Every structure is written in C-alpha cells, then in structure tokens.
Amino acid sequence: MMNANISQVASIEYISFQHVFSLVKWIMFEAEHLETLKMHLETLRKQLEDLIKFKSNEEKKSEELRDEAESKRQKIESEFEELHQFLIKEKQILLSRLEEEEKKILQRIRDSVTQLDTQIFSLTQLISEIGEKIEKSPQPATELLKDVKDAMSRCPEPEAVSVDLKMGSALNYIQQLKELITKLGDRWMEWWMECIKYAVDVTIDPETAHPILELSADRKSVSRGFIDRDLPDNPERFDTNWSVLGVEGFTSGRHYWEVEVEDGWRLGVCKDSVRRKGRGQWIHPSPQEGYWVLQLWYGEYSALTSPETSLSHRKRPQVLGIFLDYEAGKVSFYNADNKVLLFTFTDIFTEKLRPFFYTYNETPLRIRPVAAWE
Structure with missing residues (x-):
C-alpha cells in the first residue's frame, strides 16, 4: 500500500515538473518573441520618425520654392515695370515730336491756303480786267497781249506744301531700340555665363x-x-x-x-x-x-x-x-x-x-x- 502511495506521489511530482518546465519554456518563448516585437516596434518608430522628418523637409522645400518663386516673380515684374516705364517715356517723347511736326506742317498748309485765296482773288480780278479790255479797249492786239503777259507774270506758280512728317528717323529709332533690347538680353546672358564660369567660393579670414x-x-x-x-x-x-x-x-x-x-x-x-x-x-x-x-x-x-x-x-x-x-x-x-x-x-x-x-x-x-x- 505504501509503495502504491509513493508511486502515486512520484507520478504527481513528475507531472508537476513537466508542467513547470513547459510553463518556463513558454515564458521564455514569449519573452524572446516579446523582445523581437520590441525590436520591430523600435524599427517602426524610427521609420515613422524618418517619414515625419522627410515630410517636414518636403514641406520646407515646398515653402522655400514658393518663396523663391514669389521673389523671382516680383523681380521679373519690377524689371519689366522699369523697362515699361522707360518705353512709355520714349513713346511720349516720340509722340510729342510727331505732334509738333504735325502742327508745323498744318500751319504751313494754312498759310499756303491763305496765300492761295489771295492769289485766286487777284487772278479773278485780272481775268475780269483782261476780258473787259478785249471787248472795249481800242489798243492794238500786240499791246494788249503785252499787258496780259505783264499781269500774268505778277501771279507766281503756287507751290505745294510738303506733308512729309519726317518721322522716319523716329521709326528707325524704335526699330533700333527693339534690336538693342534683344542684343542687351543676349549680352547679359553671355556676361552672366562668364560670371558663373569664373565664380569663386570666397570665405572671410x-x-x-x-x-x-x-x-x-x-x-x-x-x-x-x-x-x-x-x-x-x-x-x-x-x-x-x-x-x-x-x-x-x-x-x-x-x-x-x-x-x-x-x-x-x-x-x-x-x-x-x-x-x-x-x-x-x-x-x-x-x-x-x-x-x-x-x-x-x-x-x-x-x-x-x-x-x-x-x-x-x-x-x-x-x-x-x-x-x-x-x-x-x-x-x-x-x-x-x-x-x-x-x-x-x-x-x-x-x-x-x-x-x-x-x-x-x-x-x-x-x-x-x-x-x-x-
């Protein structure tokens, strides 16, 4: 009976030992996997930090790009506004010259028309006088012809007023200005490429x-x-x-x-x-x-x-x-x-x-x- 009890106790102890061994083994297994999980978690956290940092850098680059684009936009507008103001000024100068030339020619035309009116009036009177002499004068035809020639010599040939505005030089100037702007753009580019070619990295001593x-x-x-x-x-x-x-x-x-x-x-x-x-x-x-x-x-x-x-x-x-x-x-x-x-x-x-x-x-x-x- 006693041997049976001892055998039963031994059996129970063996089962308990197996149970404890399995439990310890399971705990060690879980601990090992937990450590692995922690390592993976740390890796994921670092990846998250890197992604956040990368996103921040991309957003910063985006902001810098916007700032740079705005700066260049303002610069382009400023430079073209300056050029625009220069061209407006030159345009006003040329238009003023054109207006002045137009006024001078119109005044000469008015003076010419006034002179022609006077000549027309005088010539009308002369024609009338000559007609009367032909009908009533007892003068010989040769003398009458001489009087007519003398009267005609007092009426000079009318001269047409030139309407040439003489703005050819101004139009040439506009064309030259256009060519100059193009050449300046090319020269600026060439000069700038020279500067870039010889750029040096200066530091302060x-x-x-x-x-x-x-x-x-x-x-x-x-x-x-x-x-x-x-x-x-x-x-x-x-x-x-x-x-x-x-x-x-x-x-x-x-x-x-x-x-x-x-x-x-x-x-x-x-x-x-x-x-x-x-x-x-x-x-x-x-x-x-x-x-x-x-x-x-x-x-x-x-x-x-x-x-x-x-x-x-x-x-x-x-x-x-x-x-x-x-x-x-x-x-x-x-x-x-x-x-x-x-x-x-x-x-x-x-x-x-x-x-x-x-x-x-x-x-x-x-x-x-x-x-x-x-």
Whole structure:
C-alpha cells in the first residue's frame, strides 16, 4: 500500500515538473518573441520618425520654392515695370515730336491756303480786267497781249506744301531700340555665363578681422558689433578700419563673387600687402593705397578713386557682384539683381589681391553662392 502511495506521489511530482518546465519554456518563448516585437516596434518608430522628418523637409522645400518663386516673380515684374516705364517715356517723347511736326506742317498748309485765296482773288480780278479790255479797249492786239503777259507774270506758280512728317528717323529709332533690347538680353546672358564660369567660393579670414567685427561660424558673413573683442594683435589684423579680408588670394585669372548688402559698406579688392595698422588714424582706401573699392556711405554711392567718383543709380543693389580680371587690370562692380554695371577700375596689378570687406552696419554683409541665370 505504501509503495502504491509513493508511486502515486512520484507520478504527481513528475507531472508537476513537466508542467513547470513547459510553463518556463513558454515564458521564455514569449519573452524572446516579446523582445523581437520590441525590436520591430523600435524599427517602426524610427521609420515613422524618418517619414515625419522627410515630410517636414518636403514641406520646407515646398515653402522655400514658393518663396523663391514669389521673389523671382516680383523681380521679373519690377524689371519689366522699369523697362515699361522707360518705353512709355520714349513713346511720349516720340509722340510729342510727331505732334509738333504735325502742327508745323498744318500751319504751313494754312498759310499756303491763305496765300492761295489771295492769289485766286487777284487772278479773278485780272481775268475780269483782261476780258473787259478785249471787248472795249481800242489798243492794238500786240499791246494788249503785252499787258496780259505783264499781269500774268505778277501771279507766281503756287507751290505745294510738303506733308512729309519726317518721322522716319523716329521709326528707325524704335526699330533700333527693339534690336538693342534683344542684343542687351543676349549680352547679359553671355556676361552672366562668364560670371558663373569664373565664380569663386570666397570665405572671410578671421585672422585679418578688426576686433569690433563679428563673423558667422561659416565665415560667410560679417557685421559690426558694439565692443572690441579680446583678440590677438597679430600683424595681419586691421586695428583701426573696421575691415576684414577674404582668405583667397588672386595673382592671375578671372574671378567673380557676390555679396548681399544694405547700407554702410565698402567692398572690392586690395593688395595683400596693404597697411593693416592705422595706430588710431583711419586708412583711406584708394588705388594709390592698394585698394579698388566701391562704397555706399549714408545713401551715396561712390568709387574710391582719388578724388572720389560719385555714382548715381536709381536702383539700390541688394546684391553686389565683383568681377576681377587680373591680366586685364580691371575690377568691375555690378548690381547682380539686374546685371547693370556700376563702375570699373582699370589699373596694373603686380601682386596678390584679396577680397576686401568693410562695414559700419549691424546688418551683416553676406557672401552668397553665385546662382544660375535668374
């Protein structure tokens, strides 16, 4: 009996062990799959984050595209409005000339008609007199014929008034203007392709920056701060003029770059050897000092020649284009928005030239990438 009980207990224990083993195995199986599920869930979450980020980037690109399209739309409208106003002005000038010419000719015609009325009246009287003489005069026919010839000689042949408006030159001018606009468009395109071809990636050299200037982390913009920073007084650094140079140096070739501007700036190129230390006295940039620079100073444009050359431009550039042709000895400045030439320096270059920046404005001067034709 006791053996039967022991056998029964052993059987129960075996069943319990099997049950526990199966349960543990199931738990481990579930845990393993749970971990796998968690890994898949994490992967899905990352995919979701990536999709959200991608969507955000696409929406941002869409917004940037709309902004860029609107900016270009306004630019196109502005440029064509300016051209339209110019053509309206030229049209008014030509129409005024036409009206003036028309008035002159009409007055000559009126004067001629008045003179013809007088001649007609005189001739009518003469005809009447001659008719009476033929009928009543006892004069011989030869004498009477002589009187008639004398009377006829007093009536000159009438001259027709020319109605030529003489506007051929004006019409030629219109045709020439149309051809000029077409040629200018072609020349602008050729010039712009040259600029793109010789575009350089200019960066600002912090070792040359006056301590009051603040530079961006990417070394693409500079603005005036409020206090001098504590910087090493190395030989390359400007200590009086609020100036800074580009890292790049040019000893040959053609080079083009653009700078976004507002007010209060001097931009161009200078010799690498220009004096950096004013020791409290301002250095006045000029070609004699090794600077070829354009400035906007209190709303007035000028080229820093010696003496200064005042420039008058109706449209203030928002982006200044600088084109250096080293071998030709030329530094040209353009309104990069409408491709208009502002000024060109001509000189002989014999040493390294570097991009030059000066600002007294808190709004940054920013070097921007040269874009394709807009």
